[in-house]
Amino acid sequence: MRGNTFGKMLSITSFGESHGTALGVVVDGVPPGLKFNLKDLQSELDRRAPGNIEGTTARKEPDTAEVLSGVFEDQTLGTPICVIVKNTNQRSSDYEKIKEDHRPGHADKTTMLKYGIRDHRGGGRSSGRETLARVIGGYFAQLMMPQMKVRGWMTKLGPFESRDISKLDINGDYGPYSYPDKSKSDEIKNYLLDLKKNGESRGGQVRVMVQNCPMGLGEPSFDKLKADLAKAILSIGAVVAFSYGSGEEMAELDGSVVSKDSSHFGGMEGGITNGDPIVLNITFKPTSTVGDKAKEGRHDPCIIPRAIPVVESMIKLTIADHYLRQQAYAGFSK
Amino acid sequence: MRGNTFGKMLSITSFGESHGTALGVVVDGVPPGLKFNLKDLQSELDRRAPGNIEGTTARKEPDTAEVLSGVFEDQTLGTPICVIVKNTNQRSSDYEKIKEDHRPGHADKTTMLKYGIRDHRGGGRSSGRETLARVIGGYFAQLMMPQMKVRGWMTKLGPFESRDISKLDINGDYGPYSYPDKSKSDEIKNYLLDLKKNGESRGGQVRVMVQNCPMGLGEPSFDKLKADLAKAILSIGAVVAFSYGSGEEMAELDGSVVSKDSSHFGGMEGGITNGDPIVLNITFKPTSTVGDKAKEGRHDPCIIPRAIPVVESMIKLTIADHYLRQQAYAGFSK
Amino acid sequence: MRGNTFGKMLSITSFGESHGTALGVVVDGVPPGLKFNLKDLQSELDRRAPGNIEGTTARKEPDTAEVLSGVFEDQTLGTPICVIVKNTNQRSSDYEKIKEDHRPGHADKTTMLKYGIRDHRGGGRSSGRETLARVIGGYFAQLMMPQMKVRGWMTKLGPFESRDISKLDINGDYGPYSYPDKSKSDEIKNYLLDLKKNGESRGGQVRVMVQNCPMGLGEPSFDKLKADLAKAILSIGAVVAFSYGSGEEMAELDGSVVSKDSSHFGGMEGGITNGDPIVLNITFKPTSTVGDKAKEGRHDPCIIPRAIPVVESMIKLTIADHYLRQQAYAGFSK
């Protein structure tokens, strides 16, 4: 009820402050008997870990996953899986100095409004570090649905824009920035480094395609898949907009046009998957740290490259949860 | 779990098919001792009822609320409140004819994929009629928070566009279409009637402002208020996009610009209300019925005018739920 | 959250006051395509309805079920099923007289403590009438699990005691009092009539056997089947004790004895069904109304005969809920 658990049949309960002892997650509802591979889990974590992508934060934090429960002899037990990541890079600094420092767009002020207390050494639960819980959860969701593929691309960043993802190879290599045109990787890197040099930051957009999602997922009336995906995506700190299919362009289109091409519906009709690829559009705000502080190495001028695995993970979790919900009724089918 | 209940502390459980005996809702979690007024509830229902706004459906259905429980001597009891609306306008028609008629963008096909059976006499649970449950819920949410004001405007429809709502009077009269410039009402009416004549339909956009929402609402990490609002809004059938504050424009703005003006954050930082007005942006797709069938009187060429009370209600329910969640801790404050 | 919903995958949301317009229930999570029969539902309701068993209340209230939603052409749709029962027998009486009348053992006083208001015309939500919602839910749970049989017997009432149910025919006819020795029916009737004449009341015990419950149901650690059954049974107003298998006798037995005969475990080990018949033991307190008021026809000197279908229904609902929860994983089995 305090909002740290996501999902109904498949759930993640996230815990940990950015500057506390550890962050982690309890993943509950994973079926027994799935093959677990720690290296694969670690690879997923590394995609969002700091220090791995040029132009994002230079802070090095290894983010090593430790599995405390729920896995035995490389198989899931069907019991809750707790995975933690210890915090190693809490710099000793004069925390008192930043105690009253409420950064606009950050949760600093609202956390105080809400709780009357906060771990002022960092962002606490509102830090981007919390999202590693989601990536761990996403790994297990993917294990449950090996045939499904979820892939996100950065489709807009400053001058870079490439919005049509319908022809992209979902298994292709798009470089460190997941930009549809990989040949722009160097330009993007330089753009990010320039932002950083200037203490500036930027948001942008991400598009996600989901292939091989089972049909019939999504629960009317309130747990439509589009509704639960919206919640999943908006629960990510930096996200400010969500749409699916043709999204905001729908406001410009004639009904007669829309009805002729189901791709406008982005894979969901009535909030239920129809077998078409799912297409989601997500907008990020600029990171909140700007000015001199942003010039330090530890900050991200744009969070999108590191956020893409988080976005993908939240989508995987949402769909796998709905898959279990629907499977409960599979045995009753005529 | 089958998705017909929304909210945690304050919840609505919606039931009923569009062509069944009745639709209705159980509203649970309303505090005891609130003053109930059936006329006010009926007024809210009338805002979304068919037949009351020119240019929308001409179908007349009175949608009369009957309170079955939870109210005694005009006060809420704190017990579950069941309100039903009987269906009166199910035309006798050759339902077998439409049994296999799966309209694009409708839930007809996906309902069959999911359940293997459906009430083919109409949209069933996916009909817009289901939304009266939400409006009834919204009435009680508003009772709980008399100081809060939630108001939506149609900010885009075809050639009509007026996106800045920051200067509008939240208590003003904006005519039947809730368009910021009320003087355009006749033009909008004619535009809608033309659409209908041509069997065409249109989506558009709605902006909502919330004033006097308490600070500190929203639960990190997953039940951020923005996340729960996104889910609430996307659970409405025709909605395809949600954003808050500057929304998709955030992809175009410099972080240094954003950080100077908190209005970009739309009343929420870290997913928690900060005392600023909440601003939400919502995109509707065109209604799915087009062509000859849409020329009949019973269809809406644009659903927005009737959907605004639904949008407002979902927002009220979401905020009131979070209000209760936060109030549970009020007694512990130092 | 205000406690009017029971169950996770299969849930009932109960509403209605004893002297309001109607009582009812929303049953959600019933699979689509099950064959519905209104007469069968009504028969179940009639088992707990007042006026049908000599020696219980003489009040006649037909308790007619009306299905508002979720059923179409005699099949369940997979959508929420709302069934209501209108109150017809609210006697016009001087309610002001009983307004301040807080009966010991009743919820009158505690309802005021909790809500600060109550429908003083009767027991409100704490009336036994609320249990018709459970019996309706139980009907649908049974539809889901046609092979399973749940049967309760009154094994103790005053001088009548017959505790061993292991040899009873689960499909047999045991008369109106469900006493293992049907030949005692007349004696029991006279005992009850005597109680009534004297303004006295009695509790007693019920034993339940469940046959053909699937193995593997029950979720460690907290939602063990025995735990959820205990909650289900203790949620019935008049129940004061719950046990399973050898129950309180377990305090007297040697471990070496217990380990030799699995029937001591009542069908559940580790909180999970093991294929043995489930055996539950339930104790009811005496009904709270005693003295002159109890001598009127409208009161029950012992609630057990009418409570047995309620007990059975809560058990069916609990097991069917767990069945769905387990079925969600059936497709992953190796």
Add this chain to the structure above:
Amino acid sequence: MRGNTFGKMLSITSFGESHGTALGVVVDGVPPGLKFNLKDLQSELDRRAPGNIEGTTARKEPDTAEVLSGVFEDQTLGTPICVIVKNTNQRSSDYEKIKEDHRPGHADKTTMLKYGIRDHRGGGRSSGRETLARVIGGYFAQLMMPQMKVRGWMTKLGPFESRDISKLDINGDYGPYSYPDKSKSDEIKNYLLDLKKNGESRGGQVRVMVQNCPMGLGEPSFDKLKADLAKAILSIGAVVAFSYGSGEEMAELDGSVVSKDSSHFGGMEGGITNGDPIVLNITFKPTSTVGDKAKEGRHDPCIIPRAIPVVESMIKLTIADHYLRQQAYAGFSK
């Protein structure tokens, strides 16, 4: 949904296998700003830890609590609190030997029925070690309600029986066995040692008194406090019976007698607390390990002395959860 989370507003999510890396718990919903003391938490854990009470298991396992999150500068943050206890005493033994060893009354067989896989090195999630999660949770629940006192006594064990707890000093010292007559401690110790020598085991009964519980707690209709307490208590592996107030004796009493003395109702009427002390009665089955294996030092001939803190903790958690649920409405009171 897989049953590892208990509570709604205040919840614990338990994880860990008895022979895995660690066991632990995420406690969510604890108010911010409460004073935390690691020594007090450790003391509570030590009450159920093995090796501290003569006549119970001689296995020494320190069960050291490590707080990973949710506490900062000795205060709760209002964020999820993760506490883990590493497993240190997994003896290297020939686990293959016990792999197919399904002990009656244990969850071994039913775990295989349910999951098709288990951590056969020990009881896994069904081990008594899981209960340390509950004791940790209980510590935080007690922090929230400093005025409330929850105390359990062993009121029956073999020849020892002392059932009336109404006159006991809730703050008194009753020795290692929590027996109402402390002078019997040596006799009880010898009784337990004898059981062990003979490879025998025993169950027994526990009575609990709760003083200073707020009035008005418990949610009709399904989340009556008695119902949620029953679930809480039956979720403990070895518990087979639950009652409150006069419990099973209610089957023997006249209604006229019961109505004269509210102590029969054990502090709850209509499932809502009435201000009287809450009295609960709990029956444990004999521990399942008997015979030669039970003669080893690592087994408990009776689990009750170590289970009392677990019982107390589940009660504290249940009441604190209901307290938050009721507090949500405190601000609406007239």
